[in-house]
Amino acid sequence: METVILEEPKTSRGAPTENKCVERQDSHAVSSAPTVGAVFQGFLRHPAKLLVHRWNWKSAVLSSLMRAAIFFFSNLVAGWHAAVGALLAELVLRAATSGFYGAITEAFSEARPVWAGMAAAMVVLPLVNHTLEFLVHWLRGTPKLGISMTASVVFTLWSTSFNVYAMRHGALTVGSKSRPLGEDMKRILPLFGQFLLAGPRAIIRVFRKV
Numbered sequence: 001m002e003t004v005i006l007e008e009p010k011t012s013r014g015a016p017t018e019n020k021c022v023e024r025q026d027s028h029a030v031s032s033a034p035t036v037g038a039v040f041q042g043f044l045r046h047p048a049k050l051l052v053h054r055w056n057w058k059s060a061v062l063s064s065l066m067r068a069a070i071f072f073f074s075n076l077v078a079g080w081h082a083a084v085g086a087l088l089a090e091l092v093l094r095a096a097t098s099g100f101y102g103a104i105t106e107a108f109s110e111a112r113p114v115w116a117g118m119a120a121a122m123v124v125l126p127l128v129n130h131t132l133e134f135l136v137h138w139l140r141g142t143p144k145l146g147i148s149m150t151a152s153v154v155f156t157l158w159s160t161s162f163n164v165y166a167m168r169h170g171a172l173t174v175g176s177k178s179r180p181l182g183e184d185m186k187r188i189l190p191l192f193g194q195f196l197l198a199g200p201r202a203i204i205r206v207f208r209k210v
Helices: 017-032 036-045 047-052 057-074 080-109 114-140 145-168 181-209
Strands: none
Touching: 036 047, 036 080, 036 114, 047 080, 057 080, 057 145, 057 181, 080 114, 080 145, 114 145, 145 181
16 A cells, blocks of 8 residues: 655745745735825825814824924013913814824825835924914914924924834824724823834844944
8 A cells, every 4th residue: 555645734934834824814905005196196186085084183182282382481481471372272283184184194104114104294284383383373373383393393203203112112193093082091101112212223233233
């Protein structure tokens, strides 16, 4: 009687079949991610879908509070009346616009390559964001406008880069797959620590390849 030997399916490089499935899923996720150019085209072709339907209420809440505080303390040296006026103006402005800025940030956080999405967000957001902000506070006569705008721009550069990182990790997003804001806030500190270490880790990886 002839003996038939059944061999288990082999995988390339000895990797388990399950690992290959995970790798295929990851590669599919990367390949299906939009480019920065596609994100820009999406804003032009489907503005309602990307900006209105994905209006980020989390960004509206958090940004309104933090920006209002920046303008309040920056103008406090000019008196309580000036500080409260600047706070209220920024609070109203941010409540109306920050949800759209959050939607823009979230769209760029999905773009690949990651560095291109980050760079685009850090150019587009400050340009749109602070042009309108400057006009509003200039028209109303905010006393310490230079100091206020400088602090706000610096905060934007920092917060935009962190928000892109956090959104790529599933925090501060909106929609059916998003988590409650309370859960997001519990993840902020660990994510911020990872965010601070991301740059040094990337530099170390580059030097290891050299």
